[in-house]
Amino acid sequence: MIIELGHLAVITALVLAMIGIVVPVIGIKKQKAVWIEIGRQAVTLNFFLLTLGMAAMIYAYVTQDYSVKYVAATSNSKLPIFYKIAGLWGGHEGSLLLWAWILSAYCALAVWIHWKTQPVVIPYLIAMESLILSGFLLLILFLSNPFERLLSAPPDGRDLNPLLQDPAMVGHPPMLYMGYVGLSIPFCFAMAALFSGRLGEEWIKVTQRWTLLAWISLTTGILMGGYWAYYELGWGGYWGWDPVENAAFMPWLVATAFLHSVMVQETRKMFKVWNLFLIILAFSLSLIGTFLVRSGVLSSVHSFATDPGRGLFILSFLAFMLILSFGTLIFRSNKLKSNIEMDSMVSRESVFLFNNLFFLVAMITVFIGTLYPLLTEALKFKKVSVGPPYYNAVFMPIALGLIFLMGVGPYIPWRKASFESLKKQFLFPLIFAGAGMILFAIVGIRDLYALSGLTVVSFVLASIVLDFKRISSFLAKQRKITALQGFYTSFRQNPRRVAGIITHIGVLIMVVGIIFSTIYQTEKVVILKPGEEVVLKSYRIKLIRLYEVEGPNWQAQEGSFQVYQGDALITRLYPQKRLYPVSQTPTTETALHQIYMGHLFLTIPEVAPDGSWARVRALFNPLILWVWYGGGVMVFGGLLNIFRPKRKEVYAAHSTEASLPEGVPGIPQLSSKRMTQE
Amino acid sequence: MKSNKKTAIIISIAMIAAAIGYLIFGNFGKNLVYFFTPSEVSAFTQDRYGKKVRVAGLVVKQSLKVDPQTKNINFELTDGAAVIPVSFTGVPPDLFKEGQGAVVEGYWEADRRLHSEMIMAKHSEDYMPPDMKKEGKTLPKKDFFKTLKMD
Numbered sequence: 147m148i149i150e151l152g153h154l155a156v157i158t159a160l161v162l163a164m165i166g167i168v169v170p171v172i173g174i175k176k177q178k179a180v181w182i183e184i185g186r187q188a189v190t191l192n193f194f195l196l197t198l199g200m201a202a203m204i205y206a207y208v209t210q211d212y213s214v215k216y217v218a219a220t221s222n223s224k225l226p227i228f229y230k231i232a233g234l235w236g237g238h239e240g241s242l243l244l245w246a247w248i249l250s251a252y253c254a255l256a257v258w259i260h261w262k263t264q265p266v267v268i269p270y271l272i273a274m275e276s277l278i279l280s281g282f283l284l285l286i287l288f289l290s291n292p293f294e295r296l297l298s299a300p301p302d303g304r305d306l307n308p309l310l311q312d313p314a315m316v317g318h319p320p321m322l323y324m325g326y327v328g329l330s331i332p333f334c335f336a337m338a339a340l341f342s343g344r345l346g347e348e349w350i351k352v353t354q355r356w357t358l359l360a361w362i363s364l365t366t367g368i369l370m371g372g373y374w375a376y377y378e379l380g381w382g383g384y385w386g387w388d389p390v391e392n393a394a395f396m397p398w399l400v401a402t403a404f405l406h407s408v409m410v411q412e413t414r415k416m417f418k419v420w421n422l423f424l425i426i427l428a429f430s431l432s433l434i435g436t437f438l439v440r441s442g443v444l445s446s447v448h449s450f451a452t453d454p455g456r457g458l459f460i461l462s463f464l465a466f467m468l469i470l471s472f473g474t475l476i477f478r479s480n481k482l483k484s485n486i487e488m489d490s491m492v493s494r495e496s497v498f499l500f501n502n503l504f505f506l507v508a509m510i511t512v513f514i515g516t517l518y519p520l521l522t523e524a525l526k527f528k529k530v531s532v533g534p535p536y537y538n539a540v541f542m543p544i545a546l547g548l549i550f551l552m553g554v555g556p557y558i559p560w561r562k563a564s565f566e567s568l569k570k571q572f573l574f575p576l577i578f579a580g581a582g583m584i585l586f587a588i589v590g591i592r593d594l595y596a597l598s599g600l601t602v603v604s605f606v607l608a609s610i611v612l613d614f615k616r617i618s619s620f621l622a623k624q625r626k627i628t629a630l631q632g633f634y635t636s637f638r639q640n641p642r643r644v645a646g647i648i649t650h651i652g653v654l655i656m657v658v659g660i661i662f663s664t665i666y667q668t669e670k671v672v673i674l675k676p677g678e679e680v681v682l683k684s685y686r687i688k689l690i691r692l693y694e695v696e697g698p699n700w701q702a703q704e705g706s707f708q709v710y711q712g713d714a715l716i717t718r719l720y721p722q723k724r725l726y727p728v729s730q731t732p733t734t735e736t737a738l739h740q741i742y743m744g745h746l747f748l749t750i751p752e753v754a755p756d757g758s759w760a761r762v763r764a765l766f767n768p769l770i771l772w773v774w775y776g777g778g779v780m781v782f783g784g785l786l787n788i789f790r791p792k793r794k795e796v797y798a799a800h801s802t803e804a805s806l807p808e809g810v811p812g813i814p815q816l817s818s819k820r821m822t823q824e
Numbered sequence: 825m826k827s828n829k830k831t832a833i834i835i836s837i838a839m840i841a842a843a844i845g846y847l848i849f850g851n852f853g854k855n856l857v858y859f860f861t862p863s864e865v866s867a868f869t870q871d872r873y874g875k876k877v878r879v880a881g882l883v884v885k886q887s888l889k890v891d892p893q894t895k896n897i898n899f900e901l902t903d904g905a906a907v908i909p910v911s912f913t914g915v916p917p918d919l920f921k922e923g924q925g926a927v928v929e930g931y932w933e934a935d936r937r938l939h940s941e942m943i944m945a946k947h948s949e950d951y952m953p954p955d956m957k958k959e960g961k962t963l964p965k966k967d968f969f970k971t972l973k974m975d
Contacts, residue, residue, distance in 0.1 A: 529859035536855035540847045673895040732918040751915045
């Protein structure tokens with residue numbers, strides 16, 4: 147009964163969403179506020195209706211109603227309650243419902259926040275968001291309905307995929323979807339700007355925090371996915387250029403490019419069309435990503451054939467959205483000739499330009515690699531796969547370039563940099579990086595990628611530290627305070643810049659983590675009988691015995707290991723080979739031991755049925771935790787940026803002054819550059 | 825003056841684009857791995873020996889043998905028409921079993937065996953009840969992940 151109520155709520159939501167497309171447009175045409183008000187009510191109601199739909203599904207999971215087909219397919223009575231609820235997004239139908247619910251929540255929130263301040267934009271925003279929501283609800287209701295009942299209810303569910311029974315996997319899809327869907331708000335603002343012809347900087351300023359929120363969610367989602375892959379899949383890596391990962395990575399790359407290039411428009415009124423293009427691209431990629439992952443095309447094109455309706459609908463909806471958004475951009479963008487030219491190659495503008503170029507090329511690299519196999523298979527050529535070496539070979543140089551720019555961009559002046567200012571800012575970092583390179587080479591880092599990566603990281607680090615130190619001590623001297631207080635003052639004066647640089651520091655930490663944990667990973671795969679041991683680096687890993695254990699919904703063979711360094715026992719580890727009997731799925735459970743910021747990583751992927759031997763895989767992943775610590779710092783920087791305090795002092799200044807924000811007052815080469823704009 | 829700068833910017837962009845384009849296309853062809861069926865592989869002529877291929881098929885029942893000394897795995901792979909022998913060294917994925925589908929990446933050598941260090945296993949179609957096919961798609965992902973380890 148409850149489930150039918152939820153179903154009905156979602157059907158009503160579809161009707162309302164369709165009304166929401168039309169009504170605001172009529173409102174604009176007739177200049178009647180009441181039509182737009184109807185649109186607002188539809189948006190608010192939709193959020194409550196979809197919440198009801200979600201609640202009904204969760205109710206079915208909790209009460210173990212296996213007459214609901216989707217619940218029966220993704221849950222089981224033995225499952226802990228936590229995973230019962232998470233089962234909702236463990237499959238195709240439920241995760242689409244989650245997507246739609248998040249969209250409705252964002253939309254209601256955006257309308258609530260911007261209703262008073264953005265009266266011109268709101269109608270378009272409602273119409274666009276309702277359009278996207280309608281598309282998803284049509285897909286949910288007609289082609290992948292989670293509310294569908296089974297004629298005869300099975301006694302028990304078929305269980306959630308054991309690999310998804312993991313805390314990281316509970317949070318990962320919602321985070322990722324918050325990122326995907328979050329991009330729809332700046333996207334809709336951009337579309338509203340195009341439709342209404344108000345193409346100034348306003349839409350960018352208004353959506354800044356929305357974009358940041360989406361970016362933070364995407365980043366967190368990707369990081370969680372990586373961590374899950376790392377220990378739950380038991381392969382010891384966190385990123386495999388798997389198409390599913392790529393689908394999330396592409397919108398991330400473009401969103402990051404967008405976050406950077408908007409600064410150029412805000413300060414220099416350039417890149418106008420480009421920014422519109424970027425945000426449309428970013429959201430399109432998140433649509434493509436959702437569909438690629440959720441339609442099952444990625445594992446095989448043949449899955450399209452199993453449900454041709456779904457594939458066809460997805461493709462048509464995608465095509466419609468792409469044509470609508472890019473078409474509008476092309477038709478409207480001729481109004482947007484930016485008449486400001488770049489003054490010099492050696493300027494912050496041009497650094498941003500290259501930043502964007504690199505991000506886009508990175509995206510295209512991933513795009514080609516991900517879609518080429520699909521294309522060849524769809525066109526009935528030979529089936530083919532693109533291997534990680536392709537990505538690594540192409541992506542590494544691009545990433546190096548981007549990291550290098552991170553050390554230049556925030557510190558080079560706008561418009562045109564003089565030789566003197568360049569020398570002042572970059573001579574020390576260059577020397578520091580050079581010295582670093584020699585040092586790294588001496589201590590034995592000879593791998594080309596590792597050496598160049600660490601050199602570039604030290605360059606950026608020196609740039610950041612030098613800049614922080616200079617500003618802090620300048621302010622400290624000016625105001626007669628300590629350097630630490632000076633640093634805090636610089637944050638108060640330009641919180642956005644400092645928060646951004648904290649994110650950069652996070653990237654540096656992550657890069658170091660990636661370099662060490664991939665290039666300097668050590669692996670041993672051996673067969674061990676109880677009592678035998680394997681030597682990995684300076685550690686001896688000894689298999690004591692193999693035995694059987696049982697969990698709530700699984701059975702396992704467990705290995706008891708002792709790890710020695712020299713003669714000292716440093717830890718005991720218990721990896722498992724599990725079997726989930728309901729779905730007959732075997733899994734490999736990892737055992738980890740942290741050594742400094744790295745991991746000793748142990749799995750037993752194969753155990754003899756009689757327990758006489760086990761295939762043991764032992765890995766040493768140095769500094770691997772830096773990958774996630776760095777990610778944490780990146781996210782922290784982003785959060786700081788969202789919740790940043792208003793700019794002190796400079797904020798109240800004259801408008802042209804305020805539109806030249808990045809320079810901290812008092813740094814001479816910046817303030818002297820403040821000329822009027824043509 | 826202005827147009828000079830514009831040219832400079834355009835030229836530098838073009839240079840970077842060319843460099844990266846070269847990287848992409850240079851590495852793309854090299855890293856493509858083609859899929860074959862056991863029948864196609866068994867018909868390979870000498871010029872195909874030693875090239876990396878992926879072969880999709882079913883693991884023949886009762887063909888799987890673990891070498892008592894090295895613990896290497898030997899088995900046969902079939903597509904119904906032809907059967908090819910495979911020698912595998914490494915860590916077999918969780919879902920790898922006799923009678924199941926598997927994608928084996930490796931090299932077809934002159935000894936007319938497929939030498940592999942990487943297997944991706946999947947639930948084969950006939951194993952699953954029809955309804956389960958849908959989730960089955962997410963199951964092989966795990967092994968897919970595993971096999972794509974950075975090197």
